[in-house]
Each structure stands twice: as C-alpha cells, then as structure tokens.
Amino acid sequence: MKKIESELLIFYETAHAELASALEMLAASKLTDSPKQVFGYFMHAKDEYNHARSFFKMLSMRGKRASIETARNYRFTSPSLITKGYISDKGFLIDTMKLKDFIAFVYTNELLAKSSFENILTLVGNTTEEGKRISDIMRDELRHHGMAKKHFLNHYPALQPWQLMLYRTRETISNKGRKIYDANLKFLDRLLTPLYRAMAYIAGTIAKKLNLNEFKRDGKNLMNIPTNSIL
C-alpha cells in the first residue's frame, strides 16, 4: 500500500506540472502578436495537455488500487495548480517574465523535465505500455528543448549558445535550491506544527468567547449596513 501511495504522489505531482506547463504555453500563445509564435506555443500547449492526460491516466490506474482514504487525498482539483505553486498567484510566466527569460526558462525546464521523467521510466519499466508512453513524452520534451533553443537564438542573434548554458546552469541551481527549500520547509512545518496548534488552541479559546450575534441582520435593511465595514 505504501508503494502505491508513493507512486500516487509522483503521478499526482507530475500531472500537475504538465497541466501547468500546458496552461503557461496556452497563455503565451494568447499574448504573443506573431502568428508563427502563436502557432508554436499552441502546439507546445497541445503536447503538454496530452502529457498531462497520460499522467492523469497513470494516476487513475493507481488510484483505483489504493484504499478509498488514500485515493481521496490524490483527487485532482484545478485550483490546486495555484495553491501548490505550479502556477504563480502573481500570474503566468509570460506575464511576469521578459520574453528572453521566458524562452530560456522553457529551454532549461524542458530538459529538467526530461531528466525527471527518466526516474519515472525506471519506476514503471521501459517495456510496459506506460514506459513507452513516458519515452514518447521524453522525446517531446527534448524536441521542445531544441525548439526553444532555436527560437531563442533566432530571436536574439546577438546572444551565443554559451549564454543559454548560463541560463540553464542558473535554473538548474535554483531548481535544486527550490527542492532544498521545499524539503526544509516541510521539515520545519513538522517541527512547528505543535506550536501552531498550541497557538490555534489559544486563539480558538478566545474565539469561543466572541459574540457574533450583534452582527445578525434580522429585520435590517441590508442596503443601510456601512459600506466600509468588513464585519
């Protein structure tokens, strides 16, 4: 059962990541004003949607075998793309990044995604149906990586391939940093949970004494309640 749970986690997170990529690319295709780029981002988004669908299918296969309680924890709802940080609450990358940085980000992350899929491939086995699908996805990611590189160098001919390498190194380091930060955050979270709960207990004890009846609206004209009151 533990094996299924760890696999569920992997496919759940990967499906999130691929769907978020699809949405990022779709947003890019709507924001650009060159028909060629609209088409490029559109096709990239379509690939990512298909990848996400494959991972959701793999998640579902495992979810069926899991206990109901476990399965319920891995049920996908779209807003978790934001709450889990796969899409920033500040906006899409194309909204918040310079175009040059955005293309370099795509270039780098497609390669990083490919290497993380290698681990999933080991998990499911090369020769299985799922393994074949993951190999296809890895080929797609490599193709996207190559296209991003071509696009970057076409768009910014003054820049050299080694400068792209710099982007890649920077992104690889920050990616590792994010993982370390995430792991530490989870550790800290476990450590601080008793403290948080103690604080919530104290706050709850105070809240218990709150009398909210005076904010009742019975018989009141709702249009006359002060407009600046948040209570």
Place this chain on the structure above:
Amino acid sequence: MFIGVTGYNHESSAALVDKNGVLVDFYREESLSRIKGDKSFPKRSIKKLLDTNKIRIKDIERVAFYERPLSAFLHIIKEASMHMPKSLPLLTHQFRNFNRSSVSCYLDFAKFFKGLESKLIYSDHHLSHTLTALPYSNSKKDICSVVIDGFGDRSTASISQVVDPTEINELWECPYPVSLGLFYSSITDYLGFAINEGEYKVMGLASFGDSNSKSAKLVRGLMDWDTTSNKIISDMSFFDYHLSTSNSFSSKLEELLGPARNPFVQLIQGDSDFQRCADIARGAQDLTIYLLGKIFTHAHKITNSRRFLFSGGVSMNSASIDSLAQLPFVDEIIIPPSPGDSGCAIGAAFYCYIKSNYYSDLKISKPSLFPSRKEVRNDEYLTEQIISNEFSVLERDEYDAFLNAAELIKAGEVIGTVLSCSETGPRALGNRSLICDAKNKEAVKNLNTVIKNRSPYRPTAPAMKYEIAQKYYKLRPEISECYKSMGATCKCLENNLSLDFPTTHVDGTARIQIVENNSSLDKLLSILQPMGIDILANSSLNVSGDPTCFDLVDGLMVCSRTKLRYLLTDLGLLKRKT
C-alpha cells in the same frame, strides 16, 4: 463606472456596470486563466475589464467586494472553536492562511491595481446574490429574495423582502454550520466527485435512484424542517465540513450509508455500486426539493410575496425548480444565469451603482445573457498559422457558414461553436457550445461520450425555440425565464415523442434551453427547421475538467485535443485536418 469583484472562496470574477445601471462587461477568472474553479484574486478579469473597455482606474467611481471578509472568517473560526481539539487542524489552517483569505482583498487591490483599494467597499454576501438576481426581473420592486448556498459571510440561507433596490430587508436566515448547500457538497464528496464541481453529476445520477430505497430514505433523514421554530435542523455529527479541512463528512455517515466511493473508479450503469450511489443521490435530491419547498413556503408566509428571486449555489439545482414552480403561491421565480458565487460580481457592481445613486432615479437594465465584450483582436491574423496547419476553412461567409454547419448537423455531425461574446453563467447557451441533432441518438452519444468523455448517465440539454418546446414539454410559465439559461428541468408531455429523445433523462425530464431571438442557436435553428431538425443537443465546448472555452484559441485547442471535427467561428466554418 462601477466594478464588482468576487474571489477567494469560490470561482472569482469581475463585473462592470456603467453610470446608467447597465451591465457592460463580465468575466470569470477561470475563463481567462483556464483553471476550472479558479478562486484566486481576479486580477486577469479586472485587467480585462479595464483594457477591453478602455477605462482607467481614475474612471472607476467605486469597487465592491461581494462579501464582508472578516465576518466570513470569524464565523468559521467561532464554530470550529466550539469543537476543539477535533477542529484544531482546521483552526490552524485558517490562521496560517489568514493572508490568503478574502481578508486580504484590500491588499491585493493595492498590489495589482494601485488606487482601486481606496475606492473599495463591501457588500453582504447574500445581498450580492440578491442584487445579482434583481436586474433579471422585469419589476425591481416588491419581490422576495431567497438565497441558499454553502456559506455566505454569516449564514447559509436567507429570505429578504426587496421593497425597492434601496430597501432590502432580511427577514430570516439559516445560521452556519447547518447548510443545505454544504450537505449537498458532502454527499457529492461522499460519492467520489469533487466539491464545487461534481454537484451536477449527483443531480444527474439521482434520476437513476429510487426514492423508496433504504439508502435514499436514510439520506432523506439527515436534515429536516422544524415547523415550530421555522428552522432547518441537521444532525451535524454526520458531517465534518465545519471541523476539518479535508473531510466534509464524518465516519458516522459511512457507518450509515456504507463506505464512500473511490473517486478513481468510474461509475458505470449496471455495476454493483451504481444503484447504491444513485439511491444516495436520489435521497439528497429528494431532501433538497423538500427543504426548498419548506423555505419557499416560509418565504411566502413572512413576505406575502408571490414573486421570487432565487440565487446562491443551490439554485443551480435545476432539477428542483419545476417542483418549486408548482407551489400554489408561486407566480414567478427568477434565477440569474450565473446564480453561484461567480455571478455575485454582478450584484456587487450593482451595489456600488445603487449606493452611488441612492437619492436619484435608479435605472437598472436587464442584462444580456452574453454580456462579455467581444475582444478587439485580430484573430484572423493571429491564428492564421494554426488554422492553415491544423484546419481547413470550409466557408468564410457568415450565412453560408451557418448553412454548411446546418447541413453537417443534418448529416449527424457534431459542431463546436465559438461565436460572438461568451455566456454569463456556467451553462453554454450556443456561443461556446457543442451541438448536434438532439433526436439523432448516435450523434448525441458521440457528443457525450466520444468528444466530451462524459459519463453516460449525464444527458445533454436540448435547445429549441419556444413554440417547439410547447409541443414536447410541460412548460411552466412561472419559470419561463429560467428556460432561457437552462436554469430548470421540465417534464416531457405524457405519451410524447420527447420521452424517447436521447436528451431526455431516465426519469422523463430534460434540462431544456429556449433559445433567445437572434441568438446564434436561433439563427441555426431557423435554417435547420425547414430541414426537419427543430431541436439541438447543446453542451459546453470544453474538454472534461476544463472551463468552457473563452476565445477562438481555446476553441481551436478543444478541437485539436478531441475528436471534434468542425468548428463554427466568427472567421467561418473550420474543419480539423485529420
């Protein structure tokens, strides 16, 4: 200009009302972010309102948030604090996410739209619902408003008397945590569907259930109406939504009804668990209809009104509206096209308008079902490479494109539409739809299961002109407006052909749409009727789990990702290359 905004708890959105009381624009955040049920601060929607209508922040007189944030926060905390230590995880979660709750809307305005925060005012949650529904009523005076949802900023249901738009008196409320909306969501969760997404699946599933089954009767007993106190009563020990962040129902409900359903296992008619789940859904539906009847009866008793506005998430339960229309004291029920929280942005914007024109002559115009502004974007130029690589243009001329589409429908094809402006509410009314001949069983099956990948127990809506609807369905004049936005189901006439239509539910009802004059579907039906097709099956243009398409790129994407072959657009009729 006035802006109304919703967010943080359910789908977020933004609406724009002008100084003449006209709803000029409305966007749901999920349409723009493509994240179904997106509840984040609606920055994209507000930006689009400003950009599309070419207005600056200084042109905005007031902006209203649809609820009173601290009230919502405190009522949840107060209730949870009564059940410590069991509720400690919920309390911890609430405090830790304080800055992500609606309390931070002032800061979000300051961060994303500097200057708007100083114009921010707050409306009551249920008042926003009332003011969303009111503009859709022909008369804006002397009408009773019933709001029933999961949770507002203090209550879960309320009855108000609308004397006029400046005097709306609340007369009854159902305090949190007893909630008809959250009860229905808990059953949705128990049946393995996602809360806020799967409620309509429960409604569809209920058609297959038996009201006299043991499961249905057990569910039916979970809540009741106390005739002496005129209150909804509920044994809260069956529910955990007020105590937990992850469970909406308690282990006691599983002891009562059996184990909850695994969400990953598909529910297929004929499977061993199907009937049990259908019976549970039936029980939930029966209880909802029963309690709605009681609430409306009480509303009539205390207001003496025969005309009702009905809004809040529970009013989307279209299968219960027909029963309400049969109550002897009901003359009219108005349900807005977007009665859930996302539609509340419209009410909040009207709240600003009314507050700013309190002592002058108020003019509130009836909003269109398609209020979003058509984007000024050169789609033909921008999508030329997508279209030339992935599609062929069958016909560019508008009339000929409609004519070709009609011929394809007659030949049994399914057509997607991305035409003009998008719809206000969650239901596609023709401009962002998948359509086919509603009497062609193969075409409807293809639309439902092959293209949309929906469960077979969820039928598609039939759309037609009024005179055709009269031939097949038992229409009720009290809810005639609801039929325009698929807000109510109706029964097929006895021994009528419609009982055999593939769009008819197993219980002999259908969620019909009566098309508006001069709408896209009206135009198409005018061409189709001489060809012998008078009803179209209509479903939203999206891939299962995604929001309905918003623009042409979304439509092209759905076509590319599914087996849909034809797309009727403002650029003409397109055919996907295989």
